[in-house]
Amino acid sequence: MADRKRVAQQALVDRVLGGDGRASADERARAFRNEGLDPPLDALIGKVAGEAAQVTDADVAAAKASGRTEDELFELVVCAAVGRSARIYDAGLAALEQALAEEGPGHAS
């Protein structure tokens, strides 16, 4: 049976990575993966994907001061958050499938 929740999440991931944006698709993908970004953007995105509660006004101000528009930052922050959540979703589903495979047939759903 199709997991409608998973399908809806995948639609969000596909949109933020593959649809139109003010930031390039390449840069959105980097924000999504939290890797390969230049300072000061890397600090902001790293916090969004890591300890998001530690994001400060100064982190956002520094990213803006480096020439980023607010729309680019909106997109890149969204990509960073959606990307980190996608990783834990994937990891959880993979661990579940592994547990079910180890239990053997009969438990599969």
Place this chain on the structure above:
Amino acid sequence: MRLDVLNHGYRPGTKLLFAVIRLFSGRPLPDAAKLTFYRPDFYGTRAKEFTHEAMRGPSAWSVGDRELMAAYVSKVNGSAFCIGAHTATATRAYQDEARVAAVLDDLDAPPVEEPLRSTLRMLGRLVRDGEVAAADMREVLAAGATPEQVRDALAVCAAFDTTGRLADAFGFELLSPEGYAAGAKFLLKRGYR
């Protein structure tokens, strides 16, 4: 919010809608809702669809259980806005303030039934460490959760891991207890769409 476009960059029709909501409810729209109106084709439309499916779509978990999971994930992430919002919503859904407070205070102490407790513990580990092992999942299954319930819980976790991060990154304004209570009432009546 930390980006001016998220405070002021809405289309005239959307601004009018915000004003009408403020007029009738007596309070401004919470930032969590506002965000979904900003360039909705980029984020809001699909985020709402996913969140609604996770929180209100078919599931063996009750709405209260799922709101509690959202509150718990937010607590592990230290996301103040979402802790407030989903503590209030879980409390209203269960009609049991003590139960929600007890779970968020100490997952091991209160009389939370399995398999909810094991599921929350697994979600906490996943959010904190970014990974879980098959052994963690076997524990949850042994505690009585079905594979479908685990998948449903992971969807709730993903939805609120994202929302909490955006709340903290964009700097959602915290609400008063009355504001969270009003939001909870709305979310139980209308959902996330």
